[in-house]
Amino acid sequence: MSSELNHPGGKVRLYVEAPLGAGLRLDTGEGHAHYLLHVMRAKAGDRVGLFNGRDGEWLARIVQTSKRACVLECEKQLAQQTEVPDLWLVFAPVKKTPADYIAQKATELGVRALQPVITRRTIVSRVNIVRLRANAVEAAEQSGRLTVPEVRAPLAFDKLLETWPRERRILFCDEAGEAPPTAEALRAAPKGPWAVLTGPEGGFDPAERAALRECDFVVPVSLGARILRADTAALAALAIWQAVLGDWC
């Protein structure tokens, strides 16, 4: 009996690189084949959703399986391609577990790009881009997104500000200073491209804070008086942005 594959969260969806279109076939590659055949116990004839960030979402049928491969054929387009709001997350790298969490949750919360930034107080020196990307792909598959956020190479703080596209506003979560509340600042702010910027565990250095506050594209905001961990601050700010300026409003 053939069927649509489901897990407790809903339909099984896979992100692939190949083009998608009526009748097109693709091999899922070994990772997805393992997941389909051994974790989900899929058989030939079963159907899953596919997306590639360009061609919308397709219902595809498993037409051929072997030990380490799985060939799928696109049957029907389920959704036209859409994009999330134009929001980036710029964040100082943190340890492995909160970094996984940031990549997953920021993807669910609908960011277009993840940009690590190395600040003076950043303790974590190595950024595992491959792992960030894997977390983002998995979260995109589970959240129903039709795109995977771009994971960018880390930039030093000074370089980030020097090369910043000035039409993109930065919501600067300033834990140290006097700044207006986030929702209020966003309600008064224009729509358009934005980024949320959060610092490392020890916060931004005074010179970094001063440099940020001098930029006309930076909107400093406060997330209240309690001390938030770096990952909590990032996710709280993303949620409030989506609620006030993004696609939750």
Added chain:
Amino acid sequence: MSSELNHPGGKVRLYVEAPLGAGLRLDTGEGHAHYLLHVMRAKAGDRVGLFNGRDGEWLARIVQTSKRACVLECEKQLAQQTEVPDLWLVFAPVKKTPADYIAQKATELGVRALQPVITRRTIVSRVNIVRLRANAVEAAEQSGRLTVPEVRAPLAFDKLLETWPRERRILFCDEAGEAPPTAEALRAAPKGPWAVLTGPEGGFDPAERAALRECDFVVPVSLGARILRADTAALAALAIWQAVLGDWC
């Protein structure tokens, strides 16, 4: 040389049960003694912050140490007792890691109580209250709070609604239905006691959704079209509540 003990996130703060007041002494107990003496390498004369949820925050000096104990003496009150806004989180239990995360993040985001609720689609049957509480204590210590959220015994969904204090509104994160955006609904809603309610991975059952929507204290809201994991939905809703009705506004 005596000093205030610091970790990368700031001053060391401990939650204790004992009364706090000028000159009062207390034994930290073995867990905190281990943390102070062996993790933080504290010595007699070092100072830490103490809070107990009743007497504000005190600077206390280590006056005596032994292998498994540490006696502290309160020197000076650093802050008067304060309370977080009157917000609860009512959540369907999830697996260990996201449950840890919910307890930590909800504490940072300033909830007064954590209430597990067993819904029809709740897969996790055992709720580890001791572990939830330990996560809440640690997050309260690190976030600068002067209280630890109350961790309540799990309630069945029907019992929860039957015994609900009707003056407390419920922000019901309804992933399945037509509901107004969260920020908009909250801006139109009254201040006062609130709770955020989030379901299990598979969402609420149709009968549960219908029962919720019949209650006049329930405010159904949407968190956008992407599918959020249970922990993401809880934290996003708490952040938006704080930004619109809580102490971030």
